[in-house]
Amino acid sequence: MGISFDNLAPPRWGGEVPDRVERPACRLGPDLVIDPPVVLSPMAAVTNPPFRMICREMGAGMVVTEMIHARLLLEGDERTLQFLDLRKNEHPVGVQLFGNDPVMLAEAAARVVEEGADSVDLNMGCPMKKIVTSGCGAGLLKNTDLIYEIFKTMGDAVDVPLTGKIRAGWEDSNAVDVGLAMQDAGASAVTIHGRTRGEMYDGHADLGVIAELKRAVDLVVIGNGDVRDWQSARRMFHATNCDAVMVARGALGNPWVFREIKADLDGLAIPAPPDLDDRRRVLTRHVELYVETFGVERTTFEIRKHLLWYFRGSAGEKVLRKALRGLKTQADILEALDAACEACRLASPEPPIQASS
Ligand SMILES: Cc1cc2nc3c(=O)[nH]c(=O)nc-3n(C[C@H](O)[C@H](O)[C@H](O)COP(=O)(O)O)c2cc1C
Structure with missing residues (x-):
């Protein structure tokens, strides 16, 4: 997938550590609160039940499944159904769907809610060629009308909060247009990875794009990209004013990152690294x-x-x-x-x- 870990390695952010940012728990809907406002990212072939449970136990306020192919789910594909294995003690858990057909996505959303999903997320960030050429993942970012229709149709089918995970844009940023389309259609939250599809995993996430989106929409905004410790979480909150942060690569082999960020948000001493x-x-x-x-x-x-x-x-x-x-x-x-x-x-x-x- 061309995923690099280089941008998580020090020295990756110079300058001062910003002051602590106070962030209350983040409400996605009447029955869904992210507390603390730190979420485990959806990661294909990684965020399965064991890893999700470990991250919840370490302090993640919410976890998200690997992406689930809506059509294969509806066709009853055995391997796809396994991704829908949600455990009692991992809630709140969002289920991420992948597809671009509004009716199919709405049916899939109803199905995952039946299985216990606390929210349904749409993947609009996957940069893989095979996925985007079929108009899915980040390919959806080019079509805000379709994004509106998908969220509207899913919203008619389920009562849980709907969220979407986007990149900053395709080649240039159009995150505000995407966010507004989601908002008009009734979505609850947008998670934004501050890189365009063209940037894949290069360089560093653009926090300015996340800040711009946060200013433009009334949705809950979850900032994502290069958060790997309490300092980078502070920086994300500080620079973007986002409501919650999402961590992906920084949690691989390091679920302790959640307890670190939680402690900092709670104003407590940062726990020593695990021995x-x-x-x-x-x-x-x-x-x-x-x-x-x-x-x-x-x-x-x-x-x-x-x-x-x-x-x-x-x-x-x-x-x-x-x-x-x-x-x-x-x-x-x-x-x-x-x-x-x-x-x-x-x-x-x-x-x-x-x-x-
Ligand atoms: C192994 C791996 C698998 C991923 N799979 C997904 C996925 O299924 N759905 C998705 O929206 N993003 C996926 N991503 C992207 C991450 O959720 C996240 O947006 C990206 O890695 C940037 O965050 P980070 O800097 O904290 O790693 C994946 C990332 C990695 C490293």
């Missing part, structure tokens, strides 16, 4: 939730990338990479984790480098 024992405990829980949800065989394949994210840049990474070959059982996974933790311990009495650094 090895904390990490071992959360990783073990992540593995257990994964096995419980998907079974051991699937876990041994899919958990690898998560574990590597947790140890990225640490002395345990190389050891882990080797130990991850040939995993078969849950015990094998935990042994690989122990080996990685031990390598970190031997290399330094300090905890490994923050996963997102």
Whole structure:
């Protein structure tokens, strides 16, 4: 997908850390409050139930599923239906849909609400060629009339808040036009990743575009792009006046980012980075939730990338990479984790480098 982590690596923002910004919980609808106003981004092949639950436990105020193809959902595609597995203790959870047919999206929205979605989100940001050439994802940004029709039709079908996740625009920013179309159609919130489709993941998110959108609409505005710690969250709130922030790459291997941002919003001391024992405990829980949800065989394949994210840049990474070959059982996974933790311990009495650094 051409996703880069470079823009999350230091030094990525010079200058002073802005003063703390007070932000109350953010209301999306009569029954839906994001508290604290920090959301886990939708991420394909990442934000499945185990990861969503870990992030909620770490303090995320809301989580969003991976994107779900509306047509495949309605056709009963087995793999797509699995994405609709919402757990009792992860709410509030938004379900992200992907498609461009208003009637189909409205039917899919009704279906996901039946399954317990607290809100329904429309993907208007995916930059992949295959997706945009079919007029979906960021391809929708070129057609504000269609965006209006989609939200209107979905709004007639469901009672939960409707949200849309956009990029700043296609090549140039048209976020305000998109936001106003959504607002006129009755949407509740817009999440904006401050890069255009053309920018993919290059450079840094443009906070000015997010601020402009916030000034122009009455919708809840959720700022997204390069938030990876309490300092960058402050900067997003400060520079854009957004109502909530959304974190994607900064949470990969680092669900602690939510507790950090929550503490800062609450005016509390920023918790120390997790030590090895904390990490071992959360990783073990992540593995257990994964096995419980998907079974051991699937876990041994899919958990690898998560574990590597947790140890990225640490002395345990190389050891882990080797130990991850040939995993078969849950015990094998935990042994690989122990080996990685031990390598970190031997290399330094300090905890490994923050996963997102
Ligand atoms: C692995 C991965 C998968 C993603 N999948 C989705 C997706 O399914 N839907 C979506 O709207 N955005 C998706 N995104 C984009 C993120 O939600 C987010 O907008 C983007 O990464 C910028 O935020 P960040 O700087 O916090 O990473 C994905 C990003 C990553 C890294």
